[in-house]
Amino acid sequence: MPPRTSLLPSNINVRYLYFFATHGFWLTILLLVLINFLLSCILSLSPLAILPAHLIALRTLLGDPTASFRSREQALAIPLIMDRKLDLLVIMPTGMGKSVLFSLPPLLEEDKLTIVFVPLVALVADHMRRLTECGISVAEWQG
Structure with missing residues (x-):
């Protein structure tokens, strides 16, 4: 051998x-x-420049006319998401507004489709309710 x-x-x-x-x-x-x-x-x-359209969409989503982004990272991520030029990984702790990052694009671009995978069943109903209240059509697929 x-x-x-x-x-x-x-x-x-x-x-x-x-x-x-x-x-x-x-x-x-x-x-x-x-x-x-x-x-x-x-x-x-x-310097951080927040677009007025992003702030208006955030206030509409949260139902609070005085709402602002919770963190600098959250405010920086929205324009990057909306540009759709880069793959983006956002790591944020619990309660820092990750849901806003996938909820704002449908408010800002009504003709686009956003698909969200929610790993926690308890969050699905809450997300669907909040998006429906903002006039975003949602559907749930269970597999």
Whole structure:
């Protein structure tokens, strides 16, 4: 039997490759969180310009004429979502307004379709009620 050849350079330790293969998912998540943090630091240095249409849509959605965006990240994400030029991953803690990020586009662009996957059944009815109250037609698909 001929000797087995390896595609790996001889200086790469197999233990390190095993570590990456088993921990690669978590390293990827850590890297994404780090990138998000660095981008938020960089963006926090730039002036924030909130478009009047976005603020009006937010106030309509929340039913509060004095409402404003909860965080700088939330306000920065809306124009990026509406531009539709980039894939966007927004990581925000509970209660920081992630629902607003998928609820505002249908208010701002009535001729577009927005598909939302809601992993928690308890949130589906609440989201559907709030969007219907804003005049957005919604449908639920259960599979």
